[in-house]
Amino acid sequence: MEADLNAQIFSLAKRTADMLVKMFGSRCEVAVHDFTDLKHSLVYLAGNVTGRKVGAPITDLVLTELRKGPADIQDIPNYKTSARNGTVMKSSTVFLRDSEEKVIGALCINYDVTQMLLFTNDMEEFLGVDPSQAKAENFHTTVQEVIHDMVDQVVSGFKKAPAHLLLEEKVECVRLLEEKGAFLIKGSTEYLASVLGVSKFTIYNYLQKIRTQNEYQMQE
Numbered sequence: 001m002e003a004d005l006n007a008q009i010f011s012l013a014k015r016t017a018d019m020l021v022k023m024f025g026s027r028c029e030v031a032v033h034d035f036t037d038l039k040h041s042l043v044y045l046a047g048n049v050t051g052r053k054v055g056a057p058i059t060d061l062v063l064t065e066l067r068k069g070p071a072d073i074q075d076i077p078n079y080k081t082s083a084r085n086g087t088v089m090k091s092s093t094v095f096l097r098d099s100e101e102k103v104i105g106a107l108c109i110n111y112d113v114t115q116m117l118l119f120t121n122d123m124e125e126f127l128g129v130d131p132s133q134a135k136a137e138n139f140h141t142t143v144q145e146v147i148h149d150m151v152d153q154v155v156s157g158f159k160k161a162p163a164h165l166l167l168e169e170k171v172e173c174v175r176l177l178e179e180k181g182a183f184l185i186k187g188s189t190e191y192l193a194s195v196l197g198v199s200k201f202t203i204y205n206y207l208q209k210i211r212t213q214n215e216y217q218m219q220e
Contacts, residue, residue, distance in 0.1 A: 006104055009096050010034060010043070013107045017046035020109060027112040033058055034105045035066070041105075049112045050083040062093060062106060073103050081110065088114045147191050150182045155195060162195050170196050174206040183207060 010032065017030035029049035033041040035058070042056040058066075061081075065073050076093040083089065089110045096105040140146045154176045155162050158169055165173070173196065182188045189207075193200040 002098065006098055009098070010105060013096055013105070014044045014046075016107060017044060021047040024111065027115075029110045029112075031108045031110070032105065033062070033108065035103065038063070043105075049087055049089060049110050051085050059108075062108075065093075065095075066103065070102055083110075086114075087112050088117055143185060144187070147182065147185055147188045150177060150180055151188070151192050151195055154180075163197050165196065170198065171206050171210070174203060175210050178207060178210055 013032045017032055020030045021028050026047065027049065029045065029047040031042055031046075031050075031052070032044035034043045035041055038058045040055045041058040042052060042054055045052065045054055061076070065076070073095055075095055076091075079091055081089045081091045090113050091111070092109045094107045094109075095103045096107060098104050140149065154173050155165075157176075158165060158173075173192070177183065177188070177192065182192075189200050189203045193203045196203075
């Protein structure tokens, strides 16, 4: 009875191996090991990433795990391995147990990620940006959105309602918007005036004083 049960366990493992390779494709290899003979434990191989054949020995990683007591042997998920041919893989090992919880074999999944790693390196290089050139840039669909967004960003920086801004704070709003180039856009003066609750001529006066000061500083 025990032999029949073990045969069913290995039959299920082999069918699972075939299913996983069909699902994940040619970069996937699934090996079934029978620990009855550790020198030739590989009894079934679906796909082939490592270059092994049926009859190959057990791996050193599994041997290390088998030195533990049965209750201490744990499945090993999602670890990095490499084959002798240089292939880099993601691997997982599931231990097969009989009705008495004795470890009798293993189902080992190896997925070739070599090309993905190369692609990842290329993508990281392509997506990399110069941190010293960090800029905030918004993409609007209308010029009105551009004006509104620039004005709102500056005004909101004062942490108070526009109507409560002091004279010098209103002038500072104009100065900041001048630095941002907001007044290169037609309609920005009128919009800022409406937000600050002053006339557009007042904004013109602020702007003229700021530009005069800038020109004077440049001449010094």
